[in-house]
Amino acid sequence: MNDLAFLSDYLSASLRLSMPLAFAALGGLWSERSGVLNIGLEGMLLTGAFVGAAATFYSNQNVWVGIVAAVVSGGLVGLLHAYLSVTLQVNQLVSGLAINLSAAGLTAFMSRLVFNGNTTQKLPGLPAIAIPGLSQIPILGSLLFNQDPLVYFLLLLLPLSTYILFHTSLGLTLRAVGEYPRAADTAGIRVALVRYISVILSGGLAGLGGAYLVLVHVKFFTEDISAGKGFIALAALIFGRWHPVSTVLACLLFGATEALQLRIQAFNLNIPYQFLVMLPYAIALLAMIGLAGKATPPAALGNPYSPEGTVE
Numbered sequence: 001m002n003d004l005a006f007l008s009d010y011l012s013a014s015l016r017l018s019m020p021l022a023f024a025a026l027g028g029l030w031s032e033r034s035g036v037l038n039i040g041l042e043g044m045l046l047t048g049a050f051v052g053a054a055a056t057f058y059s060n061q062n063v064w065v066g067i068v069a070a071v072v073s074g075g076l077v078g079l080l081h082a083y084l085s086v087t088l089q090v091n092q093l094v095s096g097l098a099i100n101l102s103a104a105g106l107t108a109f110m111s112r113l114v115f116n117g118n119t120t121q122k123l124p125g126l127p128a129i130a131i132p133g134l135s136q137i138p139i140l141g142s143l144l145f146n147q148d149p150l151v152y153f154l155l156l157l158l159p160l161s162t163y164i165l166f167h168t169s170l171g172l173t174l175r176a177v178g179e180y181p182r183a184a185d186t187a188g189i190r191v192a193l194v195r196y197i198s199v200i201l202s203g204g205l206a207g208l209g210g211a212y213l214v215l216v217h218v219k220f221f222t223e224d225i226s227a228g229k230g231f232i233a234l235a236a237l238i239f240g241r242w243h244p245v246s247t248v249l250a251c252l253l254f255g256a257t258e259a260l261q262l263r264i265q266a267f268n269l270n271i272p273y274q275f276l277v278m279l280p281y282a283i284a285l286l287a288m289i290g291l292a293g294k295a296t297p298p299a300a301l302g303n304p305y306s307p308e309g310t311v312e
Helices: 002-035 041-058 061-088 092-114 138-143 149-167 170-180 182-186 191-217 229-239 245-267 273-277 279-288
Strands: none
Touching: 002 041, 002 061, 002 138, 002 149, 002 170, 002 182, 002 191, 002 229, 002 245, 041 061, 041 092, 041 191, 041 229, 061 092, 061 191, 092 245, 149 191, 149 245, 170 191, 182 191, 191 229, 191 279, 229 245, 245 279
């Protein structure tokens, strides 16, 4: 029984730790499938986390106001990235890094103003919703059927994203823009519009990941709370080869790795904790250098497109 309880607790922790990664990675998938490199996922996630916490704090602890505000704020950061990358044709790597640095500075400054220096202000969080009958199944019941609404939303979003991307004309349009924007433009597709929508959606999903982090997982905001999760989400995106299912599974792997290192620390083994803390990042690094084989990104990823000129 103790082993089952430990396994159930470990799997639940793995799922909670992977949720912000999964939302951010799915957001990055929509952006990068359209051909826009989104290094700014870290900044979008961090912005969503801060705005979600602040909106909840100022709305008399209304969590849903915080979630909506986080999605909108992430979408607005996505809009900024789209404007810089698509309209101004700024280097997409530079644009994303600028967003990350700006978000880190602005959220740190604003959090001290909003929370009066008390960045560990307790937030209410989202309660779990148990599905009658199914929630009583050993292990899987508590893991999949006794969760907060955002987990259920992700379970719906995953097959929906897969279906839209690979079995609808909208998905074909998006993939065409990311692979062959010149051919898509010739066929009458508005490349810039598709990329704008995709990057805004990317920011909104990353912001939702930030909302999950502060309103479900830790229930407070502190400076740099994202702690590199946006970059791990990018690694999961590459590891998953820009496919929704594989990407979310990669996020679950990283979440399980982080949950494992936390439990190893609790066992008080004679291992320097610094090595354990870096374990999820080491796994992400291995994924980035192609441990699972060479990943082929969309052909036009990172290349601005101009109808009048040439693709840079």
